[in-house]
Amino acid sequence: GQNIDQPTEMTATEGAIVQINCTYQTSGFNGLFWYQQHAGEAPTFLSYNVLDGLEEKGRFSSFLSRSKGYSYLLLKELQMKDSASYLCAVRDRNYQLIWGAGTKLIIKP
Amino acid sequence: SQTIHQWPATLVQPVGSPLSLECTVEGTSNPNLYWYRQAAGRGLQLLFYSVGIGQISSEVPQNLSASRPQDRQFILSSKKLLLSDSGFYLCAWSRGDAGELFFGEGSRLTVL
Numbered sequence: 001g002q003n004i005d006q007p008t009e010m011t012a013t014e015g016a017i018v019q020i021n022c023t024y025q026t027s028g029f030n031g032l033f034w035y036q037q038h039a040g041e042a043p044t045f046l047s048y049n050v051l052d053g054l055e056e057k058g059r060f061s062s063f064l065s066r067s068k069g070y071s072y073l074l075l076k077e078l079q080m081k082d083s084a085s086y087l088c089a090v091r092d093r094n095y096q097l098i099w100g101a102g103t104k105l106i107i108k109p
Numbered sequence: 110s111q112t113i114h115q116w117p118a119t120l121v122q123p124v125g126s127p128l129s130l131e132c133t134v135e136g137t138s139n140p141n142l143y144w145y146r147q148a149a150g151r152g153l154q155l156l157f158y159s160v161g162i163g164q165i166s167s168e169v170p171q172n173l174s175a176s177r178p179q180d181r182q183f184i185l186s187s188k189k190l191l192l193s194d195s196g197f198y199l200c201a202w203s204r205g206d207a208g209e210l211f212f213g214e215g216s217r218l219t220v221l
Binding site for chain 2: 004031033042044048087089096099100101
């Protein structure tokens, strides 16, 4: 079966750095997405990786290793508004999106 | 720019009653359209997707149905709701099969 694994919950301190990991086992690979979802709201797109390496976008970066079936989302200079769930999703060979259950990130002052 | 809207935002319905959630996309043509359900602590579950008018693919057998009467309109329906239909429903669109998904605001359904 196809599977996406990410930690259920993480806690970090305002101003610090946090890394949220995602491992996947899918039938083929056509890209990996990270979304942010605040409580009670819809997910919003953060990043897309299809080639190995690091993609940087402001305070957020996303890394991909296709050979290891692994990605991480790196959040720097954490702010209270970064408290949210972060969803990892992979497109398989049929371009279907497989979703992880999400990682709830709690930011403490 | 492209926008997506879905409504209603919140719905409380008795078991056995009908359901209709609507979603419209503006600013793009021939989008792929999706209906997802999100249960607490679980990943997004794809219910239906559509690549064109009248073309609906169902991912999960259930008492829900979807229709796409117009290019940028996607409707989720049920004739008789079950308690298990409670959840957060999300409509989304993408440009083709490979693009990122853009989500509507979500509709929270509570079946009592």
